[in-house]
Amino acid sequence: MKALLPVKCKESLKEDVISIPETLMEWPISSIAFGTVQYACKPTYHSGGILYLSKKIYEELMLPYEGKIHLFVHEDVLHLGPLIGIFTAGFTNSIIRPIGERTLFFSKLLSTEKKVGAYVFLFGANHINWEDGTMEGYMFSDKGWCRRTLPFPHVVYDRLPNRRTEKHKLLSETREKMQKDYAIPWFNPGFFNKWDIHQKLMIEENIVPYLPETSNKVTIEKMESFLAKYPFIYVKPTNGSLGFGVYKIIYNREEGFYYVRYKNVELQNKLMRFSSLETMLGTVMKNKDLSGYLIQQGIPLIKKDDSHVDFRVHTNKDESGRWMVSAMAAKLSGKGSVTTHMNSGGVVKTISEMFPGREDQEDITQKLTAASLLISEAIDTHLPGFIGEIGFDFGMDKEKRIWLFEANSKPGRSIFYHPKLRYEDILTRKLSIEYAVYLTEQTIQHPDGIFS
Template identity: 90%
Template sequence: MKALLPVKCKDSLKDDAILIPDALKDRPVSSIAFGTLQYACTPSYHAGGTLYVSKKIYEELLLPYEGKIHLFVQEDVLHLGPLIGIFTAGFTNSIVRPIGERTLFFSKLLSTEKKVGAYVFLFGANHINWEDGTMEGYMFSDKGWSRKKVPFPHVVYDRLPNRRTEKHKLLSETREKMQKDYAIPWFNPGFFNKWDIHQKLMIEESIVPYLPETSNKVTIEKMERFLSDYPFIYVKPMNGSLGLGVYKIIYNREEGHYYVRYKNEDLQNKLMRFSSLETLLGTVMKNKDLSGYLIQQGIPLLKKDDSHIDFRVHTNKDENGKWMVSAMAAKLSGKGSVTTHMNSGGVVKTLSELFPDEAEQTEVTDKLKRASLLISDAIDTHLPGFIGEIGFDFGMDRDKKVWLFEANSKPGRSIFYHPKLRNEDILTRKLSIEYAVYLTEQTIQHPDGILS
């Protein structure tokens, strides 16, 4: 049973007393819990719609503030929540900007808690007190940031900023301990590896048509074969992001020369010409470990005003644990850029801006939606752990066939700078919290651990 009700502290109640709305009278209650803390209680009932708890219980459970939250009753225990911990790194000593330049993003994310009915806090590995099962969490309100002592959460949302941080020994040990020793669901626990995702998706017959030919063997022979079959190829890192480290290679048969476009270490777009692939690799990819790269078939994309177009689609799980499309936008490449990323001069457009013809807009939208939901389900099936959101980069060729370029477990949010995507920005944040509500309910119903 689940209900969304205001919870308030009432000084006049005895230490172990709680006052429950009559609407919940049919479920017996002998104790009350918040996160990993639990306290024996004596319930009585009233005609109102608010749950009142004694000052003693309010303080013992470390409730951070009075508010409207979910109530779950399971085996005589009244659970308050969810209490959602957002795990990250890079904390500063400033209470105004506790997470540096990412503070604005997290303040927006945490500000959705009241819309959903949840307590949400930020924490890092150093904020955990393993001895008494509490944390020093950062919470956000209209008055700004504050630090509060809270119990271990019902669920953890992983927002580590990059792959390097994710591999840090203390952080990985923290994640493992909370999952194994406390059976706390931890969602979006890792960055995707491009080759791993490609291999798993190749198992699904319905998804193979969306996948460009890809190889993890970056050799001269393999590149020559790809260039004989396709107009151009990409060489990209398996664990890359933001379009960094991507090389677009074209063979001009008339000239007998190879051209490569890429972004150098100074983030400048470069175009170079070589007489052989050996020289090209020895120059632009010198000292690179090619075992960490892929070769991928190049797709001649739809174009608009001389710019190539690809698409970003966000999918999220909702409060029922079901996938839905939460945002969709087009990205136009910058001049001389290999990719459409904004840091390479790319421009974001809504699909209505890009396709003023309603029939064409509907066709493109439906194709992208179908592909993203199908692939979200497949990734969810074949990867371990709890996945709550995915960001897809799709291409569409001149015949409007959809191609999957990349799937991201921690998608960037640059498309939401577009003023017409504000509602989608809010929705994606809200859905992350709603999925945590779903996981909390599953955890309470299955205390020995839930299947991902």
């Protein structure tokens, strides 16, 4: 049983009373819950469309404000929710910018809560009061940021900023304790490992055609064998992101020289020439642990205005827990760049801007949609935990074949700076909250089965 209703405090009600619309009279209710807090109550009924709580119950449940929220009933308990905790790190002492330069992103994300019917807050490991089962969460409203004491949430959305932070002992222990001791589903935990994803996708016969040949043995011999088969290769970090640490290597047979493109520590795009791979590795990748890198087949991509083109596709789970494509854009490489990332001078275009012809637009959209949904399902099947969103980087070769370059569990949002992708920007944020509603309902209805 489920409904979406405004919830309000009514001081005239007796301490243990709630007043429910008479359309919900068949709901058996003996107590009311919000997050991990539960309180015994006596239901009365009225002809309106609002759920009224006594002042005592409203305060005991620690509801942050009156608003429209989902109602779920299971085993005579009326659950209000979802209460969604967004877990991150990097908090400041400023209530105006509590999460530093990422404050704007989080304010946009939290501002979607009323569109969905949810309470959403930000928290870090140091904001948890384990003894009394509460959190000091940051909430966002029209008046700006504020701190509220809240119960433990129904679900947690992991938005840790990077891999280094994710490995911090306190943060990993917090996640483990909330999942194991409190059975709170935690979605999008962890950054993807490129080699791990590649191996798991290689199991699926219908996905193999999308995968460039890849090896995790970065040796001179393996690089030579790849360069004998392909016009160029990439050497990229297994746990990299944003195009950092990617090397494009070309062997010019006529000259007998190896060329390498990469971005140096000053974030400048560099092109260097070497007479041997040994010299190249000793110069460009000096002191790097090659066990943390992959070799990947280079794909000659389609070009536009002398720039290489690849594609970013976002997929999200919706309020029914089903995968859908939520955003799609083309990206053009910057001058002299190995990748199409905006921090390397890349430019974002919509599919219609990139392909003026209707037939071409429909063809590429259909191909990218089919590939991204198929691979989303496979990743979801083969990886543990709850995955609610994935960002894909695809390429298209001159024969219009689609290739998967990368899958990201915490996709960047730079494509949404494009003014024509505003709808997709809002949709991707809204779907993350809607998936949390789905997980909340599943957790309430199947408290023992959601993790099995």
